Amino acid sequence: MTIRFGASAHRLWAMILKEFIQMRRDRLTFAMMVGIPLIQLILFGFAINSDPRHLPMAVLDSDRGPFGRALVASMQTSRYFDLVRFVASEDEADALLAEGKVQFVVSIPVDFSRRVARGERPALLVEADATDPAATLGALGALETMARTALDRDLTGSLAGLKASAPPFELRIHRRYNQEADTQYNVVPGLMGVVLTMTLVIMTALAVTRERERGTMENLLVMPLRPIEVMLGKIAPYVVVGYIQVAVIVITARLVFAVPIVGSLWLLTLTSVVFIAANLAIGFTFSTVAKNQTQAMQLSFFFFLPSILLSGFMFPFRGMPLWAQYLGEILPLTHFLRVVRGIMLKGNGPGEIAAEVAALAVILLVVSVVAVRRYRQTLD
Amino acid sequence: MTAAAPAIAVEGLSKSFGGRTVVDALSLTVPAGKIMGFLGPNGSGKTTTIRLLCGLLTPDSGRGTCLGLDILTQSPEIRRQIGYMTQKFSFYEDLSIVENLDFVSRVFDLADRKRKVAATLERLGLADRRDQLAGQLSGGWKQRLALAACILHEPRLLLLDEPTAGVDPKARREFWEQIHALAADGLTVLVSTHYMDEAERCHEIAYLAYGRLLARGTVAEVIAAAGLTTFTAQDSGTGAMRIADLARALAGLPGLDLVAPFGSALHVGGGDAALLRHSLAPFLANPDFVWREDAPTLEDVFIHLMGRSTDNFAGGAR
Structure with a gap:
């Protein structure tokens, strides 16, 4: 049976x-085919x-009056805000924001x-x-709506007249670290x-499997090289590659996207090495599991997906x-994002x-x- | 280590993969300074044995020494003193000859590294090609590079796993000249091969089939020990029967362990001389052929040994 273009169904079937x-x-490929869509x-x-x-949310309550408490209570009822703690000073509040321990600080002024x-x-x-900006968008929207009605229940009797028309207090929202709520400011450092x-895990995952696939592994094994020497030797060149990438991204972020770099570049450079090394070690581990380069690629992708x-x-x-969130905490990217955003934006x-x-x-x-x-130091 | 101590002495080495015994209670002694040929059919356990000797694989049972060092506990020390040439080219194809040798010399932390690399390049005639990428070399040159990389650190024992597979006859001859020169310098060489002419270049040979050592000794000793009787029938060109017809007629007769056509001649043989003569009797009288009793060759002996041992690998996909 011959179809046009000289293709044979039998030959096609053979393939x-x-x-x-x-x-x-x-x-492994088979498992990935099922595993990736499922995950x-x-x-x-x-x-x-x-x-x-x-x-x-942290609350700096300088008023300690009934309306302040009512307000905080209704914020929690909205389910957007969880009161983590009351703070005593602005410095304390600032520190919590900087460390990312709270997303919001509500300051209730004296005599509120x-x-x-x-x-x-x-x-x-x-x-x-x-x-x-995306993380706070919903909460801030809800806050504005809530401001009109938050105190309604407490405004009774002679105060009932304060209801209805304008909200009984003025809501001032101060967006810290990224005042224009520019998404790029958040995305570009994250992209680093x-x-x-992506690149470092794949590169090292392939590096060792390539040795195995090309048969050069047997030779490496028989030579007096210790596992740690092979591993560090494989990883070190890519640390340099990683730094070149960091430099390219930082320069592009600054020049093309005008992302502010508030913190110290030196600190970023210093901390990046830990993140780069962690990714390379993960890639190396994959390459000890994968039997060939295709599997190494798949494992890298399998890791990359949750990372993103x-x-x-x-x-x-x-x-x-x-x-x-617990799963996220295991991923190096989660921590590095906090570091890089913390240094660059905060x-x-x-x-x-x-x-x-x-x-x-x-x-x-x-x-x-x-x-x-x-x-393995042997082929067993 | 005294001169008399063997370079390799192992006893009862066994290794199995997934329930299949690949090396079965192998005992082998290789005297220092000798070239030992390691022969046997594909899958007979030669590569596995070599890997056991250099510590790339851990034996399931058995014990022994390599250069006086325990193969079970001292394999890092063994690896420093041996040169192992893998069956498949295992140096970096995207590195040049000299870059590959530089890598090896650095890994072994050789003193006077540069001079040794230069001397090895010279010794193996690689100096003119030093900057060629290994991947662009032909089989013969690749094999020279591999040998160069194996002897760079001046090992006392060379383990060569089918070093000449796929290499042309001239390159093979030159390779063997190198091997003999190295042995003359005191190196012990264990070399596996499928080529009979190469087996005959060895001081001693060991024949392995299905993981068991079946024969050992000099070529003459191995041939004599096999006790084969062989005949060659030449087509006289007069009769109706051709060599192919004779081969068909003889196949399966009792006492005929090997029946092999060589051009216009047929080579037959068997371990039981009386039975062989009895089976051949009707054909010996046939005027279509000219018969001649001759001495068995090494190849006859191997095919005969192979026919006697059983294949324990048959069946099952990997």
Whole structure:
């Protein structure tokens, strides 16, 4: 049976059949074919929420009056805000915002309740961490609506006249770190982490599998090289590659996207090495698992997907359910995003990013141990 | 280590993969300074044995020494003193000859590195091509590069796994000249091969089939020990029967362990001389052929040994 263009259905079938047999033999590929769509579905379906609620809030209550308390209570009722703690000073509030421990600080001024009662419409200051404008958008919208009605229940008797028309106080929203709520300010520094994750993991994942596929691994094994020497030797050149990428992205972010760099570039350079090394160690571990370069690519992709979706790069981290947040904490990108956004947008210093860098260091250490243990010195 | 101590002495080495015994209670001694040929059909366990010797694989059971070092516990030390040439070219094709050798010399942390690389390039005639990429070399030159990389660190034992597979006869001859020159310098060489002429260039040979050592000794000893009787029938050109007809008629007769056509001649043989003569009797009288009893060759012996051992790998996909 011959179809046009001189193609034979038999020959075509021979090719198709062969491909299926090979597909079946490659178990990892087969697992990926089922696993990737499944993971995508679960992640997209359950974890991702672009209108996050339960955002942590700190309250600086200098009034300690009934209206302030009522306001905080109704904010919590809206489910957008979770009161994490009361703070005593502005410095304390600033520190919490800088470290990313809270997303909002509500400052209730002195005499707030009394001035509301007098109908003076006092100002209520809400500071929002706007590094990720999308994360605060919903909450701030809800806040404005709420401001009109928040105190309605408490405005009774002689105060009832304050209801209806204008809100009984003036809501001042102050977007910190990214006043224009420019999404690029958030995305561009984040892209640094994404690009590093993608390229570095793939590069090292291929580096060792290539040795195995080309047969040069046997020679490496028989030579007096220790696993740690092979691993560091494979990783070190790519640290340089990673730094070139960092430099390219920082320069482009500044020149093309006009992203402000508030913090220290030196600090960014210094902390990047931990993140770069962690990614390379992950790639190396993949290459000890993968049997060929195709599998190494698949494993890298398998890792890359949650890195993008669960790290807070694409969707607000706090919008995810807790289990997804825990999963996100395992990914180096999650921590690096906080570091890079913290340094570039918030001007974070060493103290504020120490916890995130420590988390990266722990990931690096654990992965390295796994990699070195998995690396076989024999062909058994 | 005294001169008399063997370079390799292993006892009862066994290794199996997924329930298949690839090396079965192998005991082998290779005297220092000798070239030992390692022969056997494909899949007979030669490569696995070599890998066990250099510590790339861990034996399931058995023990032994390589250069006086325990293969179970001292493989890092062994690896420093041996040169292992893999069956498949395993240097970097995207590096030049000299870059490959530089890499190896650095890994071994050789003193006087540059001079040694230059001397090795010279010794193997690679100096003119030093900057060519390994991937662009022909089979013969690749093999020279591999040998150069293996002897760079001045090992005391060379393990060569089918080094001359796919290499032209001239390059093979030159390779063997190198091997003999190295052995003359005191190196011990264990070399696996499928070529009979190469086997005959070795001081001793060991024949492995299905993981078991079937024969060992000099070529003459191995041939004598096999106790084969062989005949060659030449087509006289007069009769109706041709060589192919004779081969068909003889196949399967008792006592005929090997029946192999060589052009216009047929080579037959068997381990039981009396039975062979009995089966051949009707054909010996046939005027269509001229018969001659001759000495068995090494190849006859191997094919005979192979026919006797059983294939324990048959069946099952990998």
